Amino acid sequence: GCSVALQGETALVGTIWHDVGANANQGAAYVFSLLDDGSPLTVASSTPAPNAGGWNREAVSITLSASDAGSGVSSTQYRLAGAPHWTTYTAPFAVSKQGLSTYEYRSTDKAGNVEAIKTLKVRIDSTYPLTKALGNVTVTRGRRATLCLRVDDSVAPQATVTVKIYRRGVLKKTLKLGLRATKRKVKYTGYICQLPRGTYTWKVYATDLAGNSAKSPGQKVLKVK
Ligand SMILES: [Ca+2]
Ligand SMILES: [Ca+2]
Structure with missing residues (x-):
């Protein structure tokens, strides 16, 4: 037998012809399971973008963009750092809390690979000194x-x-x-x-x-x- 490693989004169905005793050319169909051992990649961005020092003067909207080269993204999650539960990301969310807020986020692909947790720091200061x-x-x-x-x-x-x-x-x-x-x-x-x-x-x-x-x-x- 042989094994084939494939990375990709397209399912592959193969038909292999081989001899079985006297019945030559008997067909057998094989479905190959696609290999996906790569984690998804999630990128966080803030709108408006922070200044060079990482600060915003007003509330920001956070967008999480996930991609996966193999089976595709199943879900993206986020939470305030240290919070017990994850929230499933469905749309950009607003942050308006004054001072530093630290968020964690990650995605999971359809093969069950979970991305290592990433961190996003949001710093908002709307007051003048x-x-x-x-x-x-x-x-x-x-x-x-x-x-x-x-x-x-x-x-x-x-x-x-x-x-x-x-x-x-x-x-x-x-x-x-x-x-x-x-x-x-x-x-x-x-x-x-x-x-x-x-x-x-x-x-x-x-x-x-x-x-x-x-x-x-x-x-x-x-x-x-
Ligand atoms: Ca993957
Ligand atoms: Ca201030």
């Missing part, structure tokens, strides 16, 4: 100023912070503080002040990881003497 300047500052020209500030955000653990210094509404200096942890005081001492003597206003701007910017920057007075 709040900024505070924590005190008026006095600095001698040519010396370091100490600027104390704070950024609060209900979701984002970090925000990109910028301080802008104005005189009578005219921007005189921009200080880029980069990514800073939210919900804690920031004491910035990196600015050597070369502004002319006088009274200024310093304002704190922040943009969270999803791209939401503070609406009304916190501000205090800066005196250069």
Whole structure:
């Protein structure tokens, strides 16, 4: 006898003619079972797509697309990571929870091969940060100023912070503080002040990881003497 390994979606029915005793050319039909030992492949995508840091500013729709080179996809399932039960995927589903949601998903083919579980992380932040300047500052020209500030955000653990210094509404200096942890005081001492003597206003701007910017920057007075 012989065995034949086939991968494919098309059933194969063969007719093999062979001699059986005196009755030459007696026919016998054989049905070959198709071999499928490959798992399906599922790809998850978010609409709208997240930004480069993996964040969305609004609810997203999750699409699971499955394919199988052998017997074909039987079902696709998903669940929140750690949840006891799988949900059968039938159509794109919405995620609107603020913060991080981790989903697991997988597909099964018609031969019973189960795909290894994959993970999808969805990060949503729809709120803008709040900024505070924590005190008026006095600095001698040519010396370091100490600027104390704070950024609060209900979701984002970090925000990109910028301080802008104005005189009578005219921007005189921009200080880029980069990514800073939210919900804690920031004491910035990196600015050597070369502004002319006088009274200024310093304002704190922040943009969270999803791209939401503070609406009304916190501000205090800066005196250069
Ligand atoms: Ca397969
Ligand atoms: Ca936020």
